[in-house]
Amino acid sequence: MITKIQLEIHMKKYIDTGKKDTRSGFGAGLTELGKSNENVVALCADLIGSLKMNDFQNNHPERFYQVGIAEANMMGIAAGMTIGGKIPFTGTFANFSTGRVYDQIRQSIAYSGKNVKICASHAGLTLGEDGATHQILEDIGLMKMLPGMTVINTCDYNQTKAATKAIADYKGPVYLRFGRPKVANFTPEDQVFEIGKAVQLQEGNDVTIVATGHLVWEALEAAEILNEQGITADVINIHTIKPLDESTILKSIAKTNCVVTAEEHNILGGLGESVARVLAKNNPTPQEFVATQDTFGESGTPSQLMEKYGLNARAIVDASLRVVSRK
């Protein structure tokens, strides 16, 4: 029997330093970019407060563009602003950053190879009470299918802030996905964000848990519960879904021989399918998927929704037990 104190020692690298929203991490990163990189410009479609872009707007009004409720135009303007050397960051909800403007992103940004950073808040079910019209669960799939698009889904405030700064230094289109609720903030403040490089959070031998976004903290909690049951988990934070860090995943699977993927996204088109593709090609391995099951969301509190749709630590534990039994 491991006591709670022992667990905290075991997990001490990943202590929640206080719940914060990932969107505020974006806002803080953008604020720093405003000071450090004069080519960074920001565009928003009538959601400045929700995207936490106020500081950038106040500090650099000449580099901030309120586009109004016109997301298609925003994507086109952003594409055009790269001509002349600007690095545009667009901000709106994930739904309006992807599905609503897919063709604009496809032609004017991705196919045209434009250096636009599409920054998307309120992704997934944790947007909460607004319901399914605003809770996109298909955006990772939409964006990862676009040739040349980098897809990033950060897990907490610190990582979102670091990612926001990192993508300004990368030349090419990026989709940066984050969310609305306050969640555990456990990534070290000084951790360097490396696009396409997974973060190994914990070592274990029995199961690999590959998680992204809000599910990363849930994966750490699940690993604690599993540990109590004598199952040790490799926990990998896949913040970059494309390009996927295949070698880190394969190295872990070579040890554990099974994997659980966890994401706040539809099972179709998400991280799980990307991992399955890598495994099918390189090392066919039992896999269980923690994801929504080809469904729309609904109104509710974030935690109610994550519980109802099976996107929490308990769901990851159950999936881990299932996958271990399949080895």
Add this chain to the structure above:
Amino acid sequence: MPDINHLNNLVVQVRRDILRQVHKVNSGHPGGSLGCAEFLVALYQEIMDRKSNFQMDGIGEDLFFLSNGHISPVFYSVLARSGYFPVEELNTFRLLNTRLQGHPTTHEGLPGIRIASGSLGQGISAAIGAAQSKKLNHDTKIVYTLCGDGELQEGQNWEAIMYAAGNDIDNLIVTVDYNKQQIDGATDEVLPLGNLRAKFEAFDWEVIDIKNGNDLDSILNGMKIAKDKTGNGKPVCVLLHTIMGNGVNFMMHTNAWHGKAPNDEQLEEALKQNPVTLGDY
């Protein structure tokens, strides 16, 4: 003073280029291309202040964005004959591995192209973005864009048109190829555009009509007026009244040649009406 004779010769040669490109691959869009030959020749030869070496960022020079990307044959011909790439490359139009894709793209690295177009309604937004970059860079040059009239049925245009006026994008000249035709027929039959001048004016744009959009003098005069109206707090719209298929008598005044290539006999007849001036590619 512009050498109108030379420009007219170039227009005729561009027509030949358009016809030969689409004939060779039995695909492409000759109608709208022919209708805009005079405009693009005037724009690239006389109106725009361009640098000889193509740089994507286009700092310190006027920029052009083609929104109605399907008229790529005229765009490619004018770009080649303005020195962006060898005219011989027009031979590769729409062929496998070409830089001259069916619709213009930056993807294959063709000099002169700054954004992909083809899926309609996106050019004005991109042009606004480029115009905003120019303002941030204290670059006083102008951004031009051309869009089809039928293309204005796409909603994104009206987001962009509202935005440009609301944000004083006054280093932008949007030209509408006002030929009143689209694939399925006359715009009045497909989806009436109504009074375009009144619409742009209601959005607080400066509007200029070029009544004969296939006449070089009219284009040069009209675009000078348009340019004079920049820098005054308002975006500028040019309604360029053109004839689809202009310069080939059996292609004119109809939408039939919007996206259809001539056969061998039709090509011969069309070329006969436009004898070689500067030399075929």
